[in-house]
Amino acid sequence: MNSDALKKLLEQVADGHASVDDAAATLKHIAFQDIDYATIDHHRSLRKGFPEVIFGEGKTADQITGIMDKMLEQENVVLVTRVDKEKADKIIYRFSNAVYHEDADMIVHVKEEIPITGKGTILVLSAGTSDIRVAKEAFLTAKYMGNTVQSIFDVGVAGIHRLFSHKDPIENASVIIVAAGMEGALPSVVAGMVSRPVIAVPTSVGYGASFGGLTALFAMLNSCSSNVAVVNIDNGFGAGYVASAINRK
Secondary structure, eight states: OOHHHHHHHHHHHHTTSSOHHHHHHHHTTSSOEEOSSOEEOTTHHHHHSSOOOEEOTTOOHHHHHHHHHHHTTTOSEEEEESOOHHHHHHHHTTOTTEEEETTTTEEEEESSOOOOOOSSEEEEEESSGGGHHHHHHHHHHHHHTTOEEEEEOSOOGGGHHHHHTTHHHHHHOSEEEEEEOTTOOHHHHHHTTOSSOEEEEEOSOSSGGGGGGHHHHHHHHTOSOTTEEEOOTTOHHHHHHHHHHHHHO
16 A cells, blocks of 8 residues: 555545545555465555565466455555466466566556656666566566656667667666676666666576676676666566666655
8 A cells, every 4th residue: 555545545534435444444454464375565555655566486376366466455556577478377367457568577467547756767778689578577667666668679789889879768868777698788888878877787698608697797797887786687677676766766
């Protein structure tokens, strides 16, 4: 339950449109709710402005469905990351408003339109087509957190002229997310072009010496462009979340 929903409930009680007992029942699990295999943090929306996000990897379809059931009693939006298609098909069958984004391995359930609260545009770049899954995870996270988001894919350093052809959206973005595997060079190049914060996402894409994304991670951590911050390997969700937090300030 976010602050707007809480205020609405209290106003309904004050106006006599909702009983104290109904409000008490609604607020019973405002802090957290134990459903045996999960302890759902309902209070997160009030503390942080966005509900808990379900990490789908390692959870069964039934477990994810059970968590979503309880979250949707209080939340307008629920995101599930790292969900394969077989598992997603079982989940979205239960929820008419749920949408599976196969290109990001994400499920999104929205009850009402999400207002734009971000102050600028978040731009998501991918170095290669193989980095799109991680980039799309960042894109969808930032979008459903209430931001205007744009994306440009496959503009890595092997054909750097492709990147320079998108100079205007790069310079006009308030925050830029860059997903790159292989040698992880693209975030440094982009950060050298702008004064905005650049959130670098190393991906596990690459041949043997990429070490599952470690080479890209180390390259990004050692960037000589001062406006680069780095999240974990393949962590598009984390990049989208941080970009949204920056874009609200």
